[in-house]
Amino acid sequence: RSDGCQEFHIQHSKEMLDSGWQSLGLISQTAPELLPTMNVLTRRNTTGSTVGNTRQLNVDLNAPHLIAANMRVPLTTVVFDLDGVVWKGQYPIPNIQAAVQSTRAAGLRVCFLTNNSSESRESLSERLHQLEITVKPSDIFTAAYIAAKHLQTIEPRSQIYVTIGGGSVLVDELRAVGLTAEPLESYSHRSLSNGSCSLVIGHYPEFGYADAAKILAISGNVLDVFATERDRWYSTSTGRLPSSAWMIAGIE
Numbered sequence: 001r002s003d004g005c006q007e008f009h010i011q012h013s014k015e016m017l018d019s020g021w022q023s024l025g026l027i028s029q030t031a032p033e034l035l036p037t038m039n040v041l042t043r044r045n046t047t048g049s050t051v052g053n054t055r056q057l058n059v060d061l062n063a064p065h066l067i068a069a070n071m072r073v074p075l076t077t078v079v080f081d082l083d084g085v086v087w088k089g090q091y092p093i094p095n096i097q098a099a100v101q102s103t104r105a106a107g108l109r110v111c112f113l114t115n116n117s118s119e120s121r122e123s124l125s126e127r128l129h130q131l132e133i134t135v136k137p138s139d140i141f142t143a144a145y146i147a148a149k150h151l152q153t154i155e156p157r158s159q160i161y162v163t164i165g166g167g168s169v170l171v172d173e174l175r176a177v178g179l180t181a182e183p184l185e186s187y188s189h190r191s192l193s194n195g196s197c198s199l200v201i202g203h204y205p206e207f208g209y210a211d212a213a214k215i216l217a218i219s220g221n222v223l224d225v226f227a228t229e230r231d232r233w234y235s236t237s238t239g240r241l242p243s244s245a246w247m248i249a250g251i252e
Contacts, residue, residue, distance in 0.1 A: 089237030166202025
């Protein structure tokens with residue numbers, strides 16, 4: 001994402017491309033109007049002018065089904081990021097409603113993805129509804145939900161997950177998949193002879209010295225450290241703010 005880019009972007013990793021278009025993310029950026037241009041990461045034999053690893057192709061935004069029709073693997077779903085794509089801070093990105101509407105009109109499923117770990121899927125669904133974008137919570141994938149689903153699939157080295165940040169949302173998502181979880185505050189007040197634990201770190205702007213002291217006190221119990229994201233910063237309507245990388249580095 002680059003702020004101010006007046007285009008739509010379809011982004012793929014090289015691995016996705018080499019495996020034959022396994023998935024696609026349609027990301028709308030700030031634009032005064034829907035522009036008839038898309039940047040598409042394509043195979044090398046695709047026609048179009050090359051800019052770095054990106055080839056530019058002209059595509060009619062009123063017909064997103066043309067893109068789906070040309071995929072080597074049938075395209076069924078488009079995933080929109082939230083921060084900086086659907087909204088920036090408290091303000092919606094211009095024309096995002098039209099982008100979602102045209103995508104659905106092409107017969108494609110629309111989902112939303114965010115590395116936000118402290119806002120519930122239900123809350124995000126309500127925020128989208130206020131922008132006249134209707135979406136079920138089950139079609140929203142947050143960092144807290146994805147972390148919980150991942151931890152559910154791995155062989156646990158400990159029987160309890162201690163959350164740092166993420167509010168009640170991170171704890172709730174972990175418990176929803178059958179894992180034992182509790183916030184650092186309550187865990188650190190119990191006896192230190194409780195056995196091993198794993199830390200799960202979410203976004204926590206209020207993290208400070210007292211929290212570091214609690215983590216140090218239980219550090220002998222910690223077998224693993226997981227983080228929902230480790231971005232250095234994130235964009236707001238008033239500029240960049242620190243994200244979680246600094247806190248995770250300190251905890252590690």
